[in-house]
Amino acid sequence: MGINVGTKTILAECAGKFPTSLRRYQEAEKVFPSGVTHDSRYFKPFPIYISRCYDARKVDVDGNEFIDYWMGHGALLLGHNPLPIVQAVVEQMNRGTHYGACHELEILWGQWIQRLMPSAERVCFVSSGTEATMLSIRLARAFTGKNGLVRFEGHFHGWHDTVLFGYKPPYAIPSSAGLPPGIGKDVKWVPPNAIDAVKRAMAEDPDVGAVILEPAGGSSGAIPTRNGFLQELRDVCSAHGAILIFDEVITGFRLAPGGAQEYYGVKPDITALGKIVAGGLPGGAVVGRTDIMELMAFKDEPDADRYKRVIHPGTFNANPLSAAAGIAMLQIAATGKPQKRAAELTHRLIMGLNDILKSAHLGGCVYGDPAGFHLFLGQKDCDPEDSERILDVVEPSRLFNGMGPLNWPIRAALLLEGIDQYGGGRLSSAHTESDVDATVAAFERAIARVRGWGVL
Secondary structure (H helix, E strand, O other): OOOOHHHHHHHHHHHHHOHHHHHHHHHHOOOOHHHOOOHHHOOOOOOOOEEEEEEOEEEEOOOOEEEEOOHHHHOOOOOEOOHHHHHHHHHHHOOOOOOOOOOHHHHHHHHHHHHHOOOOOEEEEEOOHHHHHHHHHHHHHHHHOOOEEEEEOOOOOOOOHHHHOOOOOOOOOOOOOOOOOOOOOOEEEEOOOOHHHHHHHHHHOOOEEEEEEOOOEHHHHOEEOOOOHHHHHHHHHHHHOOEEEEEOOOOOOOOOOOHHHHHHOOOOOEEEEEHHHHOOOOOEEEEEOHHHHHHHOOOOOOHHHHHHOOOOOOOOOOOHHHHHHHHHHHHHHOOOHHHHHHHHHHHHHHHHHHHHHHHOOOOEEEEEEOOEEEEEEOOOOOOOOOHHHHHHHOOHHHHOOOOHHHHHHHHHHHHHOOEEOOOEEOOOOOOOHHHHHHHHHHHHHHHHHHHHHOOO
């Protein structure tokens, strides 16, 4: 597992607290590459294994309980196992899990998305957020007849080939091996919030037909979007005839019932959705202007024109279980109550964690927005009431991995204190003030623990 002498104490403490997880990980290493089934679940000295969840809590295979800030990678606005969603899925289970056919729930699910999301003139279901951004880009290229794509450094849009350039620093190197040479030649990456760089990219290359971004900021908001930037970008795209794509896989239905586009008052041409849209089950969607989405429609055409439409296969598109969960989720999200509750608790947590950093005389800052919080170490000049402020004092590329090499020791210390986070996190409406206060207290103990390990 690559544990060196300097981390033996951490390994020993984790092995003592999570012995069954360690054994499961040793088994998993013989099954999966690095023993994990998702990159972000790879964790030193070893990941914990969860047996069950409820509300805002996880319980591992050793019976340890954690306050959870992963929230299903952002999919669980209502927390774990909310009764309305459980009931909807159980009821659907008795009717069938996979029809391989059209069904009434898919219509209702799509109608709820149209009701809430300002840009959703038409809806197309896919199986994940990655599929949603892939189809969004393909639609934009088909509609404009242009291949060029502008994206922002540090913004994450899934793991298909096109978007693996410009995501992680150094940005000129793709984030994965195995990409064909030249696959990124049509992708131009520019610094976040840099409207002049977008204008230059469009002026220099007339083949640019689309711009994609996470509207609340790159890497799930770790690199905040400056106030007014989205409207500037909307205006530039409209002036150049470029398609504006919002990647709302994270922010959709979380920042507001209508997502970031409602929250900021800026309407994109195409929106990629995932996570919350399927109520915690696998699922995603692409929504957008009718004239663009109609590129997927079947038409009576000569054979020579048959390949002019954008194809839309997908075994699990609009799966009835995901549809049932999604409908139940969106009905509750429409009220705005869970978003408001999560936002209030997020603010309380940010303020409390900053108080601990200050009292511990540790250079750092906790910042965020209603969608989540982020921990950055090494910078004292930070206003938790204004997440944009950190952009004035920190190079955006440094925000990509806010805790740097301290990420895993701090996460290990927090796990030992009963908190599961990843250098930040997201709250749900199932979290409570007591959860937040317990987290703040655990954070203080975790800092002391890390200092005791001699790595801080």
